[in-house]
Amino acid sequence: MNIIVLVKQVPDTTEVKLDPKTGNLIREGIESIINPDDRYAIEAAVSLKERHGGKVTAISMGPPQAIDAISEAMGMGVDQGILLSDKAFAGADTWATSFTLGKAIEKVGEFDLIICGRQAIDGDTAQIGPQVADYLDVPQVTYVFDIEKVEEDGIVVKRRLEDGFERIQCSLPALLTVIGELNEPRYPLVDRLLDACKEKAPIAVWNAADLGVQVSEVGLSGSLTQVIKTFAPKVERQGQILEGDTQTVVGELLGKLKENRLI
């Protein structure tokens, strides 16, 4: 079974802040990690390979250092990696990103299954999976938390909904986006990881020319949406602090609630 897993390197978002003066993201000193949902995708791909045989290819789009994410995925058992890296890819929205990934998958050739994480923690859009599936004209199942059955021409998976789940039968090739309920990702093995960091490791780096795309189709210039402003979330209320001993402040507070017909 040929499985492609889509991986993104992301900043550890809980630490990201805006520079109060410039309004730009402060990126220095922020650790880069494999997007958490993508780890479940890698684990799913590798364990399917272990059961059914085949090959797992990790594809990532990002700056040159995103190769670390691919190496780590290979440490977890992925066979080969492709890094899509080119200044021209920078600033891509999900439209341009799904196009670039779609082109790369077409170049890789045949596949049975594409697995990605539900969403990346830097953007939280959850759009790339479905957009890549539509680009490649294959069915998709999102929010997958159980892969029940895998056969030659089809799979049965469970899809999480807000109030329950659905069991879905889907033909192959297909694309799945997966959530944390699916599995417990393994740690990379040290010797595998070391092998993946060697120069002869099977990781290809492709740029726009390798994909046969025009610069105007990818990155910022190929995007249909633009960020026109970023800002720190605004704080609108001017908190009035009630002062005094417990009885006084509680009395005052309940008074405020009554005034505003809240109790």
Add this chain to the structure above:
Amino acid sequence: MAVWVEIDLCNGCKRCIKACPYGAMEFEDNKAHVTERCTSCGACIEVCKQEAIKTDVKPKEIPDFSDRKGVWVVAEQRGGELKRVSLELLGKAQELASALNQEVAALLLGHKVSGLCEQLIEYGAEKVYLADHPELADYRTVPYTDVVESLIRQYKPNILLMGATHIGRDLAPRVSRRVGVGLTADCTELNIDPEEKILLQTRPAFGGNVMATIANRYSRPQMATVRPGVMEAKKRPGLKGEVITHEVHLSPKGLETKILEAVTEKKKGVNLVNAKVIVAGGRGVGDANGFKKLEELAEVLGGELAGTRVAVEEGWIPVERQVGQTGQTVRPELYIAFGISGAIQHRAGMMNSRYIIAVNKDPRAPIFQVSDWGIVGDLHDIIPEMISRLKTQ
């Protein structure tokens, strides 16, 4: 689109060969040639002193979209019941449509669901496009995409909104790719730019640490998804609406995906989204016993108990009561935060509450900046005092 060399002008200086980042220039017979690896990036054009390299690549232009009209909402129904978020989106759509002087329409897909049209009209839809077909009874990605695509192609809307639910987040990106338009996920604010008349889509990024406003100038409809609980549903009594039945054509390929079983899991009676009063606790509550006191207060106030991610991780409250970026977004009349410092991830889920009260020991806790009234003090003294006073009233 292409880049080429005017051979007669080329003096064979090889500058372009060095400048090309893609190795797409070849040198043959003392002249430069462009190969198929060219991406039209233009690096060679900039370095050519002979001006021998030409391109027909034009700067991106904003197309004329004056024929694109209407603010559309994809109504989400399951088992013949409308999701609340669809009505919330219709509320926002009314505002956007009036700023544009255009009309509000709802798309309703399903089987034997025409009874829901009335409710959509009551909440602001001037038109309902109804696609009724046995194969649409349950949501499936490709058949639903086919129908929404055909509606868009036929009626050319300006704006298309969907709820950022599990279904909406499955359908919206698929539709956007199919129709060839941009999409902004999980918006918390939508406005019309007063001059350009485009949709300004504001959403949190980087876990809520940054807000970004996004525009979609190059394609229509301008598509966005919105989290449930963020916008407000507004009834428009007496409004008349028209129901337009849409003929359904489905590609056989999309019907291959089958739902074998749909299972509804019982929720434990938690309804934070519709709660009028929410009493929430964080790390400062200290233990599960502290939450028992909070629960008692919530009961006296006729409200629901909620908490932060920390409270869930500590096992003090179940995950379905979590408010915040990774939990639920709520907008009650009254939100009381006990022992919650007010990290941005939590604020993202409760900032739209009508009134916010904060009780915290630390006067510098950021929660005070988003609260209407604050008490700097020990919640373990404040809560019993509140309960006893409320009970005697």
